[in-house]
Amino acid sequence: MQSREIRLKSRPVGMPTNDDFEVATVDVPDPGDGEVTVQNVCMSVDPYMRGRMYDRKSYVPPFQIGEALTGGAVGKIVASSNPDFPEGAHVLNMNGWREAFNSNGDGLQLLGDLKAPASAYLGAIGMPGMTAYVGLLEVGALAEGETVFVSGAAGAVGSIVGQIAKIKGCRVVGSAGSADKIAWLKELGFDHAFDYHDGDLVAHIREGAPDGVDVYFDNVGGDHLQAAIHCMRPFGRIPLCGAISMYNATEPVPGPNNLTMAIGLGLTLRGFIVSHFNHLAEQFRADMEGWVTSGQVQYKETTYDGVEKAPEAFIGLFTGANTGKMIVNLTS
């Protein structure tokens, strides 16, 4: 069979454009002994991928020009010469940005019985959901009755952060970038949600959290982080999860000018990525599948159809095109 894939054509400068990507078609032969052929059902685009488009050392190596991009995907085994991976089984894999591929099984994770649509395993029950879960509960050490502020609250991670905080009996304030997103956050049970385009961030946060913020879950960086520091309660925690406001910056962006407030208040700012907490994967999946199937955690997806739309979906992450998880469907 053949597979279309998306390759990095040039390293984006500032905001990525469609011209930084190209579509190519490759042959996927019948699987050899011990191999399987995986047809991807859907793939993920995530903000962290922007960092891999720079040619620099980071926690994941950079993407290479002329090579297919990679990322999370859910696929189905369509041909198998490997008894561990029977035909028809769903597998989580890191070979997104392409329709199909062969594998000897390394890097494939059997999903077992799906308790939700396949795409949920790229979102609420997948990497973004687990990022929210470990960031809030482990890094943020959230305690019952505390007040949480989350930026990028209508995103794949932020929307889960807010809902977990509500399950844990907390007050939740969120920021997002449109009236529709704010309305959805209120449906999800957020106590206060505001559009960060309108007015002063500190005033908005204080309105939602008049007694201050115990945990600020930072998806945005920049102005949001600085404003949140102004509003923290003593011994508050700030999980640093992402800084989407800065990923396309072409010059270094100054950090918060009020970091010295952390001294007297005893604040903790702690960066993390989800793979630092892989030991919690089973516990996360059990909790989150329970919350999703019971309706305690809801999720939304913004979907694009066809691998050729993946660059557009990816760019949309930085323009606010998504509410909830951005998904590219590859086969129906």
Added chain:
Amino acid sequence: MQSREIRLKSRPVGMPTNDDFEVATVDVPDPGDGEVTVQNVCMSVDPYMRGRMYDRKSYVPPFQIGEALTGGAVGKIVASSNPDFPEGAHVLNMNGWREAFNSNGDGLQLLGDLKAPASAYLGAIGMPGMTAYVGLLEVGALAEGETVFVSGAAGAVGSIVGQIAKIKGCRVVGSAGSADKIAWLKELGFDHAFDYHDGDLVAHIREGAPDGVDVYFDNVGGDHLQAAIHCMRPFGRIPLCGAISMYNATEPVPGPNNLTMAIGLGLTLRGFIVSHFNHLAEQFRADMEGWVTSGQVQYKETTYDGVEKAPEAFIGLFTGANTGKMIVNLTS
């Protein structure tokens, strides 16, 4: 008796000057029933006091114009109508910046048998020493064999940080502001010490810590913090203790422009003040008196004589006039 005291005459703008302070003389009557008269032997000037000279909410209330300043001091009971405080006893108190005062005993802490000169209880065995101790061991969670970088390393806190790290079997790199200070740090056993005026901070840190830094103890903020972040190892810790480079700034100073590196590296930046760890005071004193009397921890003092010299001593903290602890002797 009479006591000279230093009052805040005007709130400093930028670097404080002698004109921001004034000397006044007050009467100290014989102690009333339950009271004692304390004559201060020596007093402390500390960088954190600069923050109290601004009229703003902080973790300690601001100093008031026309009133005597306050701060750590060691005094001797010279008259007593309070059986808890016999004449001749040494007491730690927060009524520095004056020669003598009366007290009903609140806020006086009996020092018992002194194992070192009185001034050491304002330095290595006092608040700065305990700041180093809790910051490095509790906030920084230092483990044996790790690499520590400390800025302001020839100061009252920094010099103790480095020596505790050596006791704990760690590699230690320090920055300071003169050749004399660097020479002293090497005497203290620092593995590498450099003058931050010369050349590139990142290059200096990398020279001393080619495999990266596990704990950066930040006394300085600004460029030092940014450079240290560039050099941190995965899961490194950054106790935020002070930001002396920024205390006299008249405009907000941008924070580090590389804070997003904390995400992939899993770095923790945690602010603290020593009083968050008062529960460790006894353990600290026992450990530190042991290290000081055995010679494992050495300290230096820069001393001024006479309460009228206290403003000059205080200003000297920001011009690098001190090696080790800055002390003002009030009676010999």
